[in-house]
Amino acid sequence: MTQQMPEAVFWCLALGLLAVTVLLVRQRGITALVRRRNAELADGLRARDEEVRHLASVRLPALEGGAGGGAGAPGAAEQAVPGVGLLDPRLEGTGFAKSVDEVLDRFAGAVEQAQARADAAAKAALKTSMRAVQALANEQQVAISQMQDRHDHPGVLRDLLEIDHANAQFGRRAQAIAVLCGSWPGRQRAASALTDVVRGATSRIRDYRRVEVHGHVDIAVESRAVEPAVLAVAELLDNAARHSQPNTKVEVNLRAVHNGACIVIDDAGVGMDGQAADRASVLLSGGQSVDVTRLDDPPQFGFAVIGALAARYGFGVTADTRSPYGGVRAVVFLPSSLLTHVTEEPEPAPAEPDHAATPQSAPPPEPQPATESATESATESATESATESAGASATEPAPPSRDAAPAAQDAAAGDTTAGGLPKRRRRAPQQSRSAPPAELPTADEASRTAEETAVRMGAFARGTRSGRDARLDGHDEGKTQG
Amino acid sequence: MTPGSRRRRPDRGLVRPYVVTEGRACPTRNTLDLVTLLIAADDLPLTGLNPEKRRLMELCRPGALSVAEVAGHLSLPVSVVKVLIADLMDSGHIVTRAAIPSAQPSDARILQEVLDGLRSLL
Numbered sequence: 001m002t003q004q005m006p007e008a009v010f011w012c013l014a015l016g017l018l019a020v021t022v023l024l025v026r027q028r029g030i031t032a033l034v035r036r037r038n039a040e041l042a043d044g045l046r047a048r049d050e051e052v053r054h055l056a057s058v059r060l061p062a063l064e065g066g067a068g069g070g071a072g073a074p075g076a077a078e079q080a081v082p083g084v085g086l087l088d089p090r091l092e093g094t095g096f097a098k099s100v101d102e103v104l105d106r107f108a109g110a111v112e113q114a115q116a117r118a119d120a121a122a123k124a125a126l127k128t129s130m131r132a133v134q135a136l137a138n139e140q141q142v143a144i145s146q147m148q149d150r151h152d153h154p155g156v157l158r159d160l161l162e163i164d165h166a167n168a169q170f171g172r173r174a175q176a177i178a179v180l181c182g183s184w185p186g187r188q189r190a191a192s193a194l195t196d197v198v199r200g201a202t203s204r205i206r207d208y209r210r211v212e213v214h215g216h217v218d219i220a221v222e223s224r225a226v227e228p229a230v231l232a233v234a235e236l237l238d239n240a241a242r243h244s245q246p247n248t249k250v251e252v253n254l255r256a257v258h259n260g261a262c263i264v265i266d267d268a269g270v271g272m273d274g275q276a277a278d279r280a281s282v283l284l285s286g287g288q289s290v291d292v293t294r295l296d297d298p299p300q301f302g303f304a305v306i307g308a309l310a311a312r313y314g315f316g317v318t319a320d321t322r323s324p325y326g327g328v329r330a331v332v333f334l335p336s337s338l339l340t341h342v343t344e345e346p347e348p349a350p351a352e353p354d355h356a357a358t359p360q361s362a363p364p365p366e367p368q369p370a371t372e373s374a375t376e377s378a379t380e381s382a383t384e385s386a387t388e389s390a391g392a393s394a395t396e397p398a399p400p401s402r403d404a405a406p407a408a409q410d411a412a413a414g415d416t417t418a419g420g421l422p423k424r425r426r427r428a429p430q431q432s433r434s435a436p437p438a439e440l441p442t443a444d445e446a447s448r449t450a451e452e453t454a455v456r457m458g459a460f461a462r463g464t465r466s467g468r469d470a471r472l473d474g475h476d477e478g479k480t481q482g
Numbered sequence: 483m484t485p486g487s488r489r490r491r492p493d494r495g496l497v498r499p500y501v502v503t504e505g506r507a508c509p510t511r512n513t514l515d516l517v518t519l520l521i522a523a524d525d526l527p528l529t530g531l532n533p534e535k536r537r538l539m540e541l542c543r544p545g546a547l548s549v550a551e552v553a554g555h556l557s558l559p560v561s562v563v564k565v566l567i568a569d570l571m572d573s574g575h576i577v578t579r580a581a582i583p584s585a586q587p588s589d590a591r592i593l594q595e596v597l598d599g600l601r602s603l604l
Binding site for chain 1: 495496497498499500501503504505507508509533559560561562595596598599600601602603
């Protein structure tokens with residue numbers, strides 16, 4: 001019994017030991033597994049943490065920056081976002097990655113919306129304020145013009161010209177910003193000659209004295225396109241003058257081409273490098289709307305304005321060639337649809353036909369009087385001579401006694417302008433000076449005989465004599481009294 | 483109306499006066515007033531003149547016009563037109579003369595009558 005006891009204990013212990021060993025081994029395996037999984041999970045967690053930090057510190061700023069800096073290089077926003085992807089490739093395709101992408105999308109949408117709203121608000125605010133400024137500038141221009149009319153002193157004129165110049169530039173700036181914000185150029189002009197369009201543009205830049213206009217083409221720009229063309233050319237001229245030395249000239253050439261007309265602007269300035277030229281050509285094409293909140297600082301909106309105008313009115317502007325003087329050559333192409341050939345004002349249409357209908361005997365200096373009233377002059381001179389020979393017109397001295405041409409002139413002078421004002425007939429100095437005195441005696445002899453004149457002179461002499469006698473009498477009376 | 487003034491009237495606000503005079507306000511001579519008559523020289527070419535000067539010459543070609551009338555036709559301020567005219571006088575395109583008193587022709591007539599009357603009295 002006592003021998004059996006230790007054996008039993010031994011077996012029990014052995015069994016227990018075995019079990020413990022098995023358990024220990026198993027436990028160890030489980031522990032290792034758990035530890036491994038734990039490490040894996042911790043790693044995953046760290047990866048996600050890193051990923052979130054990466055999202056916040058790199059990806060979202062990249063998106064922001066891409067959207068914000070996209071004004072210069074269009075499409076930068078689209079390129080920048082895919083460039084910065086997930087930090088840890090293991091997370092690709094997981095739900096977490098999908099959520100992160102969703103966050104990114106939401107963020108991008110919000111940014112875009114905020115930008116659009118900011119742009120719209122900025123545009124609206126700028127537009128209304130610039131329209132007000134523009135209206136004031138126009139008002140002031142009218143006032144300045146009236147002052148220029150009123151004052152005839154060179155000193156006053158000099159000051160007024162300076163004010164006028166400043167006002168014109170100021171108006172252009174306001175107009176350019178308003179156009180960029182989607183407004184219309186704002187002034188309705190009559191159809192104007194191409195030369196006047198260029199000179200109108202010259203009026204609105206600072207260095208207007210440096211602009212030289214060459215080439216005379218007999219082409220006018222249609223009324224609706226005048227103001228936009230003036231504004232576009234003004235911006236180009238301003239760029240040209242601003243980016244070249246003050247002692248150089250800005251040369252403008254006007255050319256009639258098959259499909260329209262070209263305004264070629266050459267400067268002798270610094271020119272543009274490849275990147276600037278690319279950017280300029282994108283802006284000048286006017287393909288995309290310009291975001292006013294993304295203009296550089298200081299804002300450079302010249303090309304953007306030109307592009308907007310060109311796209312809206314259908315003319316073309318390029319600035320990607322070098323000028324022969326080393327600077328930039330900008331070419332404004334106006335298609336035929338924007339051009340007209342009206343160089344005459346529309347009002348004189350009624351006067352034109354009879355001028356054209358009777359061209360047979362028009363003397364070159366004064367075509368109209370002679371052609372207009374050949375019959376009138378004949379009848380009138382006849383009646384005039386009749387009344388004069390009757391001697392009844394002693395009280396009216398001068399007018400009809402000249403030859404037929406001036407009589408016709410008088411008749412022509414009777415007609416009026418389209419505005420209802422009487423037309424003044426032109427006095428030709430050489431003729432009026434030499435011809436009438438030579439003709440005078442014959443006219444007089446025909447109208448009044450020497451006897452009649454003698455009778456009248458006699459009456460005049462008698463009257464004078466009696467008047468003198470009366471005065472002499474009065475004097476005598478005075479003397480005797482005194 | 484003269485052929486020159488029948489031309490299209492330029493839009494007043496488009497080309498500003500300082501561009502027309504190239505920034506100058508003082509005419510090179512001060513002999514001009516509103517009624518000074520301008521007579522264009524026929525033989526000089528118009529090349530090299532700006533459009534306003536060219537128009538001014540066209541206006542004056544058919545005969546004489548006063549400064550005020552030219553300013554009206556060009557729709558420019560008189561003082562600006564004076565600058566242009568002074569330039570044209572310097573280049574010999576235009577000669578000026580004081581206005582003709584309007585009573586002169588009738589004076590000659592009256593004198594002729596007086597002469598006739600005296601002759602027949604004596």
